[in-house]
Amino acid sequence: MxxxxxxxxxxxxxxxxxxxxxxxxxxxxxxxxxxxxxxxxxxxxxxxxxxxxxxxxxxxxxxxxxxxxxxxxxxxxxxxxxxxxxxxxxxxxxxxxxxxxxxxNVDLVSWWLCERQLPSGGLNGRPEKLPDVCYSWWVLSALSILNRLDWIDGSKLRQFILEAQDLETGGIADRKGDMPDVFHTIFGIAGLSLLGYENLKKINPTYCLTQRVVDKIRKN
Ligand SMILES: [Zn+2]
Structure with a gap:
Protein backbone atom coordinates (compact mmCIF):
# COMPACT_ATOMS: atom_id res chain seq x y z
CA MET A 1 0.00 0.00 0.00
CA ASN A 105 -20.41 -24.63 -7.53
CA VAL A 106 -21.17 -20.95 -8.12
CA ASP A 107 -24.96 -20.88 -7.90
CA LEU A 108 -25.12 -23.22 -4.89
CA VAL A 109 -22.55 -21.31 -2.80
CA SER A 110 -24.01 -17.96 -3.86
CA TRP A 111 -27.41 -19.16 -2.65
CA TRP A 112 -25.86 -20.11 0.71
CA LEU A 113 -24.14 -16.71 0.90
CA CYS A 114 -27.23 -14.64 0.09
CA GLU A 115 -29.21 -16.64 2.68
CA ARG A 116 -26.92 -14.94 5.22
CA GLN A 117 -28.89 -11.67 4.91
CA LEU A 118 -31.32 -11.14 7.79
CA PRO A 119 -34.39 -8.87 7.98
CA SER A 120 -32.21 -6.13 9.56
CA GLY A 121 -30.19 -6.05 6.32
CA GLY A 122 -27.04 -7.32 8.08
CA LEU A 123 -25.28 -10.57 7.19
CA ASN A 124 -24.35 -13.44 9.50
CA GLY A 125 -21.55 -15.96 9.09
CA ARG A 126 -23.57 -19.14 9.54
CA PRO A 127 -27.25 -20.03 9.93
CA GLU A 128 -28.83 -19.01 13.27
CA LYS A 129 -26.08 -16.49 14.11
CA LEU A 130 -26.48 -12.75 14.72
CA PRO A 131 -25.74 -10.31 11.89
CA ASP A 132 -22.29 -8.75 12.10
CA VAL A 133 -20.63 -5.98 10.07
CA CYS A 134 -17.47 -8.03 9.40
CA TYR A 135 -19.55 -10.45 7.30
CA SER A 136 -20.27 -7.50 5.03
CA TRP A 137 -16.74 -8.30 3.89
CA TRP A 138 -16.54 -12.12 4.07
CA VAL A 139 -19.88 -12.62 2.31
CA LEU A 140 -19.85 -9.68 -0.10
CA SER A 141 -16.28 -10.24 -1.29
CA ALA A 142 -17.07 -13.87 -2.17
CA LEU A 143 -20.28 -12.85 -3.98
CA SER A 144 -18.36 -10.12 -5.79
CA ILE A 145 -15.65 -12.54 -6.99
CA LEU A 146 -18.47 -14.80 -8.27
CA ASN A 147 -20.32 -11.88 -9.93
CA ARG A 148 -23.40 -12.37 -7.74
CA LEU A 149 -23.34 -9.13 -5.69
CA ASP A 150 -26.89 -8.39 -6.80
CA TRP A 151 -28.16 -11.50 -4.97
CA ILE A 152 -28.36 -9.51 -1.74
CA ASP A 153 -30.17 -6.27 -0.92
CA GLY A 154 -27.28 -3.80 -1.03
CA SER A 155 -29.20 -0.77 0.20
CA LYS A 156 -30.41 -2.59 3.33
CA LEU A 157 -26.89 -3.84 4.07
CA ARG A 158 -25.47 -0.36 3.54
CA GLN A 159 -27.94 0.97 6.10
CA PHE A 160 -26.99 -1.80 8.57
CA ILE A 161 -23.27 -0.90 8.29
CA LEU A 162 -23.88 2.84 8.62
CA GLU A 163 -26.01 2.31 11.74
CA ALA A 164 -23.10 0.40 13.34
CA GLN A 165 -20.90 3.50 13.16
CA ASP A 166 -20.34 5.14 16.54
CA LEU A 167 -20.92 8.81 15.78
CA GLU A 168 -18.84 9.92 18.77
CA THR A 169 -15.57 8.12 17.92
CA GLY A 170 -16.19 7.47 14.19
CA GLY A 171 -15.37 3.76 14.50
CA ILE A 172 -17.63 0.95 13.30
CA ALA A 173 -18.86 -1.86 15.58
CA ASP A 174 -20.11 -5.37 14.80
CA ARG A 175 -23.63 -4.03 15.06
CA LYS A 176 -25.56 -0.93 16.18
CA GLY A 177 -24.86 0.18 19.75
CA ASP A 178 -21.80 -2.03 20.33
CA MET A 179 -18.22 -0.90 20.96
CA PRO A 180 -16.33 -0.02 17.73
CA ASP A 181 -12.96 -1.60 16.91
CA VAL A 182 -10.49 -1.48 14.00
CA PHE A 183 -11.43 -4.98 12.76
CA HIS A 184 -15.07 -4.04 12.15
CA THR A 185 -14.08 -0.58 10.92
CA ILE A 186 -11.94 -1.91 8.05
CA PHE A 187 -14.48 -4.56 7.04
CA GLY A 188 -17.35 -2.06 7.32
CA ILE A 189 -15.53 0.38 5.04
CA ALA A 190 -14.44 -2.41 2.67
CA GLY A 191 -18.04 -3.65 2.50
CA LEU A 192 -19.32 -0.14 1.77
CA SER A 193 -16.72 0.17 -0.99
CA LEU A 194 -17.92 -3.08 -2.60
CA LEU A 195 -21.45 -1.66 -2.42
CA GLY A 196 -20.26 1.38 -4.39
CA TYR A 197 -20.44 3.88 -1.55
CA GLU A 198 -19.68 7.47 -2.60
CA ASN A 199 -16.12 8.79 -2.26
CA LEU A 200 -14.53 5.51 -1.17
CA LYS A 201 -11.69 4.04 -3.17
CA LYS A 202 -12.58 0.91 -5.12
CA ILE A 203 -11.56 -2.21 -3.23
CA ASN A 204 -10.47 -5.50 -4.81
CA PRO A 205 -12.59 -8.36 -3.40
CA THR A 206 -9.84 -10.99 -3.74
CA TYR A 207 -7.02 -9.15 -1.98
CA CYS A 208 -8.88 -6.71 0.34
CA LEU A 209 -6.55 -4.01 -1.00
CA THR A 210 -7.49 -1.01 -3.09
CA GLN A 211 -7.86 -1.75 -6.81
CA ARG A 212 -5.01 0.69 -7.54
CA VAL A 213 -2.61 -1.43 -5.48
CA VAL A 214 -3.79 -4.68 -7.07
CA ASP A 215 -3.46 -3.24 -10.58
CA LYS A 216 0.10 -2.29 -9.74
CA ILE A 217 0.89 -5.79 -8.38
CA ARG A 218 -0.51 -7.37 -11.55
CA LYS A 219 1.61 -5.09 -13.73
CA ASN A 220 4.85 -6.17 -12.01
ZN1 LIG B 1 -17.51 -9.60 13.43
Whole structure:
Protein backbone atom coordinates (compact mmCIF):
# COMPACT_ATOMS: atom_id res chain seq x y z
CA MET A 1 0.00 0.00 0.00
CA UNK A 2 3.01 2.28 0.51
CA UNK A 3 4.57 1.32 -2.86
CA UNK A 4 7.59 0.02 -0.96
CA UNK A 5 7.72 -3.70 -1.82
CA UNK A 6 11.32 -3.26 -2.95
CA UNK A 7 12.26 -2.61 0.69
CA UNK A 8 11.90 -6.29 1.64
CA UNK A 9 13.87 -9.38 0.71
CA UNK A 10 11.18 -10.95 -1.47
CA UNK A 11 13.08 -14.21 -2.07
CA UNK A 12 13.60 -14.76 1.65
CA UNK A 13 9.96 -14.00 2.44
CA UNK A 14 8.74 -16.31 -0.32
CA UNK A 15 11.11 -19.02 0.91
CA UNK A 16 9.60 -18.76 4.41
CA UNK A 17 6.01 -18.88 3.14
CA UNK A 18 6.81 -21.84 0.88
CA UNK A 19 8.41 -23.67 3.84
CA UNK A 20 4.97 -23.75 5.46
CA UNK A 21 3.41 -25.70 2.59
CA UNK A 22 3.32 -29.42 3.23
CA UNK A 23 4.02 -32.07 0.60
CA UNK A 24 0.27 -32.60 0.00
CA UNK A 25 -0.34 -28.89 -0.65
CA UNK A 26 -1.85 -27.92 2.72
CA UNK A 27 -0.39 -24.80 4.35
CA UNK A 28 0.52 -24.46 8.04
CA UNK A 29 0.07 -21.18 9.94
CA UNK A 30 3.48 -21.58 11.55
CA UNK A 31 6.01 -24.24 12.46
CA UNK A 32 3.59 -25.78 14.97
CA UNK A 33 1.56 -27.18 12.12
CA UNK A 34 -2.03 -25.95 12.33
CA UNK A 35 -3.58 -26.38 8.87
CA UNK A 36 -6.67 -24.80 7.32
CA UNK A 37 -8.06 -22.83 4.37
CA UNK A 38 -7.07 -19.47 5.88
CA UNK A 39 -3.40 -20.27 5.57
CA UNK A 40 -3.70 -21.35 1.95
CA UNK A 41 -5.30 -18.00 1.14
CA UNK A 42 -2.71 -16.02 3.05
CA UNK A 43 0.19 -17.92 1.47
CA UNK A 44 -1.26 -17.56 -2.04
CA UNK A 45 -1.95 -13.86 -1.51
CA UNK A 46 1.52 -13.21 -0.13
CA UNK A 47 3.28 -15.09 -2.95
CA UNK A 48 1.07 -13.43 -5.54
CA UNK A 49 1.96 -9.95 -4.23
CA UNK A 50 5.64 -10.90 -4.34
CA UNK A 51 5.36 -12.38 -7.85
CA UNK A 52 6.52 -15.80 -6.56
CA UNK A 53 3.41 -17.89 -7.07
CA UNK A 54 5.16 -20.16 -9.57
CA UNK A 55 6.89 -22.04 -6.75
CA UNK A 56 3.62 -22.79 -4.89
CA UNK A 57 2.11 -26.28 -5.10
CA UNK A 58 -1.13 -25.04 -6.64
CA UNK A 59 -2.57 -28.48 -7.47
CA UNK A 60 -2.12 -29.69 -3.89
CA UNK A 61 -3.56 -26.50 -2.40
CA UNK A 62 -6.57 -26.63 -4.73
CA UNK A 63 -7.11 -30.27 -3.83
CA UNK A 64 -7.19 -29.39 -0.12
CA UNK A 65 -9.73 -26.59 -0.77
CA UNK A 66 -11.81 -29.01 -2.85
CA UNK A 67 -11.91 -31.43 0.09
CA UNK A 68 -13.17 -28.58 2.33
CA UNK A 69 -16.21 -28.05 0.07
CA UNK A 70 -19.53 -29.21 1.56
CA UNK A 71 -22.84 -30.47 0.16
CA UNK A 72 -24.31 -26.96 0.57
CA UNK A 73 -21.68 -25.50 -1.77
CA UNK A 74 -19.83 -23.74 1.08
CA UNK A 75 -16.36 -24.36 2.53
CA UNK A 76 -15.17 -25.10 6.04
CA UNK A 77 -11.84 -24.70 7.84
CA UNK A 78 -10.75 -28.27 7.16
CA UNK A 79 -12.34 -31.24 5.34
CA UNK A 80 -15.61 -32.18 7.09
CA UNK A 81 -15.96 -28.86 8.95
CA UNK A 82 -19.21 -26.91 8.58
CA UNK A 83 -19.54 -24.14 6.00
CA UNK A 84 -18.65 -20.72 7.33
CA UNK A 85 -18.71 -17.39 5.45
CA UNK A 86 -15.17 -16.51 6.53
CA UNK A 87 -13.83 -19.78 5.14
CA UNK A 88 -15.87 -19.37 1.99
CA UNK A 89 -14.08 -16.07 1.40
CA UNK A 90 -10.64 -17.60 2.00
CA UNK A 91 -11.41 -20.59 -0.23
CA UNK A 92 -12.90 -18.59 -3.11
CA UNK A 93 -10.32 -15.80 -2.97
CA UNK A 94 -7.50 -18.37 -2.89
CA UNK A 95 -9.03 -20.20 -5.86
CA UNK A 96 -9.31 -16.88 -7.70
CA UNK A 97 -5.61 -16.11 -7.09
CA UNK A 98 -4.71 -19.65 -8.18
CA UNK A 99 -6.90 -19.42 -11.30
CA UNK A 100 -9.12 -22.35 -10.24
CA UNK A 101 -12.60 -20.90 -9.66
CA UNK A 102 -13.82 -23.68 -11.98
CA UNK A 103 -14.12 -26.07 -9.00
CA UNK A 104 -16.71 -23.83 -7.28
CA ASN A 105 -20.41 -24.63 -7.53
CA VAL A 106 -21.17 -20.95 -8.12
CA ASP A 107 -24.96 -20.88 -7.90
CA LEU A 108 -25.12 -23.22 -4.89
CA VAL A 109 -22.55 -21.31 -2.80
CA SER A 110 -24.01 -17.96 -3.86
CA TRP A 111 -27.41 -19.16 -2.65
CA TRP A 112 -25.86 -20.11 0.71
CA LEU A 113 -24.14 -16.71 0.90
CA CYS A 114 -27.23 -14.64 0.09
CA GLU A 115 -29.21 -16.64 2.68
CA ARG A 116 -26.92 -14.94 5.22
CA GLN A 117 -28.89 -11.67 4.91
CA LEU A 118 -31.32 -11.14 7.79
CA PRO A 119 -34.39 -8.87 7.98
CA SER A 120 -32.21 -6.13 9.56
CA GLY A 121 -30.19 -6.05 6.32
CA GLY A 122 -27.04 -7.32 8.08
CA LEU A 123 -25.28 -10.57 7.19
CA ASN A 124 -24.35 -13.44 9.50
CA GLY A 125 -21.55 -15.96 9.09
CA ARG A 126 -23.57 -19.14 9.54
CA PRO A 127 -27.25 -20.03 9.93
CA GLU A 128 -28.83 -19.01 13.27
CA LYS A 129 -26.08 -16.49 14.11
CA LEU A 130 -26.48 -12.75 14.72
CA PRO A 131 -25.74 -10.31 11.89
CA ASP A 132 -22.29 -8.75 12.10
CA VAL A 133 -20.63 -5.98 10.07
CA CYS A 134 -17.47 -8.03 9.40
CA TYR A 135 -19.55 -10.45 7.30
CA SER A 136 -20.27 -7.50 5.03
CA TRP A 137 -16.74 -8.30 3.89
CA TRP A 138 -16.54 -12.12 4.07
CA VAL A 139 -19.88 -12.62 2.31
CA LEU A 140 -19.85 -9.68 -0.10
CA SER A 141 -16.28 -10.24 -1.29
CA ALA A 142 -17.07 -13.87 -2.17
CA LEU A 143 -20.28 -12.85 -3.98
CA SER A 144 -18.36 -10.12 -5.79
CA ILE A 145 -15.65 -12.54 -6.99
CA LEU A 146 -18.47 -14.80 -8.27
CA ASN A 147 -20.32 -11.88 -9.93
CA ARG A 148 -23.40 -12.37 -7.74
CA LEU A 149 -23.34 -9.13 -5.69
CA ASP A 150 -26.89 -8.39 -6.80
CA TRP A 151 -28.16 -11.50 -4.97
CA ILE A 152 -28.36 -9.51 -1.74
CA ASP A 153 -30.17 -6.27 -0.92
CA GLY A 154 -27.28 -3.80 -1.03
CA SER A 155 -29.20 -0.77 0.20
CA LYS A 156 -30.41 -2.59 3.33
CA LEU A 157 -26.89 -3.84 4.07
CA ARG A 158 -25.47 -0.36 3.54
CA GLN A 159 -27.94 0.97 6.10
CA PHE A 160 -26.99 -1.80 8.57
CA ILE A 161 -23.27 -0.90 8.29
CA LEU A 162 -23.88 2.84 8.62
CA GLU A 163 -26.01 2.31 11.74
CA ALA A 164 -23.10 0.40 13.34
CA GLN A 165 -20.90 3.50 13.16
CA ASP A 166 -20.34 5.14 16.54
CA LEU A 167 -20.92 8.81 15.78
CA GLU A 168 -18.84 9.92 18.77
CA THR A 169 -15.57 8.12 17.92
CA GLY A 170 -16.19 7.47 14.19
CA GLY A 171 -15.37 3.76 14.50
CA ILE A 172 -17.63 0.95 13.30
CA ALA A 173 -18.86 -1.86 15.58
CA ASP A 174 -20.11 -5.37 14.80
CA ARG A 175 -23.63 -4.03 15.06
CA LYS A 176 -25.56 -0.93 16.18
CA GLY A 177 -24.86 0.18 19.75
CA ASP A 178 -21.80 -2.03 20.33
CA MET A 179 -18.22 -0.90 20.96
CA PRO A 180 -16.33 -0.02 17.73
CA ASP A 181 -12.96 -1.60 16.91
CA VAL A 182 -10.49 -1.48 14.00
CA PHE A 183 -11.43 -4.98 12.76
CA HIS A 184 -15.07 -4.04 12.15
CA THR A 185 -14.08 -0.58 10.92
CA ILE A 186 -11.94 -1.91 8.05
CA PHE A 187 -14.48 -4.56 7.04
CA GLY A 188 -17.35 -2.06 7.32
CA ILE A 189 -15.53 0.38 5.04
CA ALA A 190 -14.44 -2.41 2.67
CA GLY A 191 -18.04 -3.65 2.50
CA LEU A 192 -19.32 -0.14 1.77
CA SER A 193 -16.72 0.17 -0.99
CA LEU A 194 -17.92 -3.08 -2.60
CA LEU A 195 -21.45 -1.66 -2.42
CA GLY A 196 -20.26 1.38 -4.39
CA TYR A 197 -20.44 3.88 -1.55
CA GLU A 198 -19.68 7.47 -2.60
CA ASN A 199 -16.12 8.79 -2.26
CA LEU A 200 -14.53 5.51 -1.17
CA LYS A 201 -11.69 4.04 -3.17
CA LYS A 202 -12.58 0.91 -5.12
CA ILE A 203 -11.56 -2.21 -3.23
CA ASN A 204 -10.47 -5.50 -4.81
CA PRO A 205 -12.59 -8.36 -3.40
CA THR A 206 -9.84 -10.99 -3.74
CA TYR A 207 -7.02 -9.15 -1.98
CA CYS A 208 -8.88 -6.71 0.34
CA LEU A 209 -6.55 -4.01 -1.00
CA THR A 210 -7.49 -1.01 -3.09
CA GLN A 211 -7.86 -1.75 -6.81
CA ARG A 212 -5.01 0.69 -7.54
CA VAL A 213 -2.61 -1.43 -5.48
CA VAL A 214 -3.79 -4.68 -7.07
CA ASP A 215 -3.46 -3.24 -10.58
CA LYS A 216 0.10 -2.29 -9.74
CA ILE A 217 0.89 -5.79 -8.38
CA ARG A 218 -0.51 -7.37 -11.55
CA LYS A 219 1.61 -5.09 -13.73
CA ASN A 220 4.85 -6.17 -12.01
ZN1 LIG B 1 -17.51 -9.60 13.43
Missing amino acids: EDALDEIDADKTAQYVLSLQKAGGEVMGDEYGEIDTRFIYIAAQCLSILGKLDKFNTDGAVDFIRRCQNFDGGFGLVPGAESHAGQIFTAIAALDILGRLDIV
